[in-house]
Amino acid sequence: MVKAYEMIWALIAVVATAFFVTGSMTLFAGVVFGFIAAGMIFAGMMMILPATVAHRNHPESPKAEPAKNNHFVPAGAVHAR
Numbered sequence: 602m603v604k605a606y607e608m609i610w611a612l613i614a615v616v617a618t619a620f621f622v623t624g625s626m627t628l629f630a631g632v633v634f635g636f637i638a639a640g641m642i643f644a645g646m647m648m649i650l651p652a653t654v655a656h657r658n659h660p661e662s663p664k665a666e667p668a669k670n671n672h673f674v675p676a677g678a679v680h681a682r
Contacts, residue, residue, distance in 0.1 A: 606641075606649050613637060 617634050620626040 602652055603649055606645060610641060613641065 613634070617626070620630055620634075
């Protein structure tokens with residue numbers, strides 16, 4: 602998915618460069634490319650970012666031993682002593 606996203610960005614950059622070099626980059630075309638870029642950034646946040654941040658391969662961690670003298674009292678807990 603990431604490679605497809607990068608290829609679409611590369612295609613948009615090539616097309617925008619071609620528009621600029623040929624003199625076809627008008628204000629309206631710039632606004633259209635801006636909307637396309639905003640949509641691509643949104644798509645990246647929704648699809649690509651979670652895929653790259655999530656860790657799928659977790660190494661096996663050793664089992665932790667339970668604490669023997671755990672006197673932790675959560676905030677707001679009331680003890681009747």
